[in-house]
Amino acid sequence: MRNRIVVSIQAIGHRTIDSIWRLGVASRFFVWVLLKSTTSFLRFGLVVREIYFVGVLSLIIILVSGLFVGMVLGLQGYETLQKYGSESAVGTLVALSLVRELGPVMAALLFASRAGSAITAEIGLMKATNQLAAMGMMAVDPIARVVAPRFWAGVISMPFLAAMFSVMGVFGGYLVTVVFIGVDNGSFWSQMQNAVDFRYDIVNGVIKSCFFGVAVTAIAVFEGFDAPPTAEGVSGATTRTVVTSSLVILGLDFVLTSFMFRGVS
């Protein structure tokens, strides 16, 4: 009995130490990636190639989701606002919620599941098939050659994807409320422009998406690089990438929001 208690306490301690140790490894890895990033910028072609895979190929899902999120926002916002006779404020509702929160967050979540998982799987498989070790043998640093370009490609793509998500969302909201339902076009845009501030809303949204880009790709490359070199290990790492980065995005969003929008209308 006593022995069992000791064992379970040990299990808790073991898990805690393990996760802290892992966080430390991840942080050191992150610093390592940043230190070895010079190659990515000297040979920018490597980054361009990765931007194609993580950014351009994520466009379809980002644009289509943005459109539908905006359409749903417009529809639901209209339903509620028309009860108060202020249905023309639906533009403000759609634009503010997209630019401040939904654009960066949804785009980052989609980016994590579309591109983050792909990065993890790719790097994990490279490790499992000893490609990274082979690179090391040829005196090519795998972090500089494989990891850093993917990291920077993600960081660069994320704000663009979030901005496109927001634009598509505003367009979707416009489509549903102005074109289909018949909210007045002029008040839709004028109320939106009166409410959306460039510095406080748009720039803060872009800053958010930059943070999310760093978080998602850092988690993805770390999980890939850290994955056990087996089929099971790679699949587990891919799952962890999506779960961890989704949680980190949502948590980080709360922290950033409480810093940015405290006391702002």
Place this chain on the structure above:
Amino acid sequence: MSRTVMDFWVGLFVMAGIGALLILGLKVGNLTSYNAGEVYNLTGNFENIGGLKIRAPVKSAGVVVGRVLDIQYSLETHDAIVTMGVSSSYQFPKDTFASILTSGLLGEQYIGLSPGGDAVMLADGDKIMKTNSAMVLEEMIGRFLFDKASEN
């Protein structure tokens, strides 16, 4: 995928991203608003415009007939000069009444035109003489209290 094709798509992606940021920033996408062709300008002096904004609709009998183009403060009369662009297909008599109204309880403000009976129509650049200011809640409550007090 050849290098040049990839470069092309990435270039397009970055341009689209910057374009999206620009659209977000300027949000001028389709500001054109109410471009029902020809418009003529009318001005009106209002004592208080409340929350009236540029590009707010100008309505008559609930139909949108134009847009607010400009709002200026007049140094001579110390009130607001509102310039409206009204579609040429709508003509209004000289003694039209312009008032700033609110749609619904919390809705946006717009200018309502109530046509009079004059035979002469308003032309481009004319000034609407009869105007009614926006309803300001505090003033209204103040007046109500004042009236109540004077009753006793």
